[in-house]
Amino acid sequence: MTLREQFEKAGIPNAGYNVRMADYTTFRIGGPADVMVRPANRDELFKVFRFCKENGLRFFFLGNGSNLLVSDEGYRGVVICPEGDFCKIEVNGYDISAGCAVSMAQVAQAALQAELAGFEFASGIPGSFGGGIYMNAGAYEKEMADVLSCIDYMDEEGFHRIGPDQARLGYRTSRFMTSGGIVLGGVIHLQPGTREEISAEMKDLAERRRSKQPLEYPSAGSMFKRPQGYYAGKLIQDAGLAGFSVGGAQVSEKHCGFVINTGNASCRDVRHLVQLVAEKVDDVFGVVLEPEVRYLGPEGLEPLLEERIIDH
Numbered sequence: 001m002t003l004r005e006q007f008e009k010a011g012i013p014n015a016g017y018n019v020r021m022a023d024y025t026t027f028r029i030g031g032p033a034d035v036m037v038r039p040a041n042r043d044e045l046f047k048v049f050r051f052c053k054e055n056g057l058r059f060f061f062l063g064n065g066s067n068l069l070v071s072d073e074g075y076r077g078v079v080i081c082p083e084g085d086f087c088k089i090e091v092n093g094y095d096i097s098a099g100c101a102v103s104m105a106q107v108a109q110a111a112l113q114a115e116l117a118g119f120e121f122a123s124g125i126p127g128s129f130g131g132g133i134y135m136n137a138g139a140y141e142k143e144m145a146d147v148l149s150c151i152d153y154m155d156e157e158g159f160h161r162i163g164p165d166q167a168r169l170g171y172r173t174s175r176f177m178t179s180g181g182i183v184l185g186g187v188i189h190l191q192p193g194t195r196e197e198i199s200a201e202m203k204d205l206a207e208r209r210r211s212k213q214p215l216e217y218p219s220a221g222s223m224f225k226r227p228q229g230y231y232a233g234k235l236i237q238d239a240g241l242a243g244f245s246v247g248g249a250q251v252s253e254k255h256c257g258f259v260i261n262t263g264n265a266s267c268r269d270v271r272h273l274v275q276l277v278a279e280k281v282d283d284v285f286g287v288v289l290e291p292e293v294r295y296l297g298p299e300g301l302e303p304l305l306e307e308r309i310i311d312h
């Protein structure tokens with residue numbers, strides 16, 4: 001039986017086949033995924049999840065694809081990309097609860113409308129709320145861990161609600177990276193503010209991003225995590241790699257921490273470039289750069305760099 005027949009027989013709605021992942025990543029890179037399913041509520045999500053497990057199918061949970069590099073061969077499995085109920089957002093007093101598919105910008109807008117301060121830092125992060133929790137996204141000295149009061153997630157055993165302490169949120173990491181689990185949404189707790197102040201702060205941060213980041217090109221944001229005591233972008237610049245390119249992938253001259261797609265970059269171009277950059281920085285400064293961007297290969301998440309750097 002083909003995958004399509006299997007899905008149709010199981011009555012799983014909203015499934016597409018041979019879906020080009022380049023259309024679902026901010027890098028605009030990636031070959032076809034065998035299947036993409038768009039569950040609209042918890043029941044549909046759980047059904048897909050169980051179906052994949054029972055049939056030994058690989059699956060990958062997609063947010064907004066803003067921290068993701070997908071292989072040119074695509075993904076031999078099922079990409080789960082939520083919609084419907086997962087796009088809901090609600091303000092209750094000083095709390096905002098949002099589903100995983102709500103964008104960080106939408107949450108920031110809701111906070112502004114409700115005159116709640118404390119989420120301005122995330123207004124320019126182009127990911128989903130669920131992806132933000134999973135990555136413990138952050139900017140300008142603040143991160144999701146500072147504002148979250150609870151997180152809803154799902155695993156094989158069912159649905160759970162936990163506090164931020166139980167989510168093991170660290171620098172661009174969470175328990176979901178190691179223990180699995182799909183983040184369904186969460187609640188953030190903010191402080192009263194004024195519309196003028198919140199709006200001014202958001203505008204200021206947006207301007208700082210525009211002036212420092214190559215937002216005019218497709219990318220996945222900062223390619224590397226910040227090594228302790230250094231800035232990845234500065235090390236790359238000081239190694240003389242500004243503008244260095246492989247095929248259509250280039251180290252941004254505006255911000256060396258970003259790798260940009262100048263038009264027709266393949267995943268192979270990006271990986272090759274990132275490998276060379278990491279090796280050069282290691283050679284020149286003895287600093288090991290760890291990728292922040294996640295690499296989805298044909299068989300699932302894999303290390304973006306080859307061994308020389310990883311096993312350092």
Ligand SMILES: Cc1cc2nc3c(=O)[nH]c(=O)nc-3n(C[C@H](O)[C@H](O)[C@H](O)COP(=O)(O)OP(=O)(O)OC[C@H]3O[C@@H](n4cnc5c(N)ncnc54)[C@H](O)[C@@H]3O)c2cc1C
Nearest residue numbers: 063064065066067127128130131132137138139183220221
């Ligand atoms: C121009 C630009 C600027 C950026 N600036 C910042 C910044 O300032 N700070 C920052 O932290 N990041 C930044 N990023 C990176 C990115 O936006 C964040 O990492 C974001 O949190 C990723 O969310 P996403 O929904 O796009 O996740 P995706 O890229 O779709 O997925 C990333 C990982 O999260 C997992 N995932 C996503 N959603 C869920 C879920 N609901 N449950 C379980 N797993 C999930 C995926 O499986 C994958 O492993 C930037 C990116 C770009 C392109």
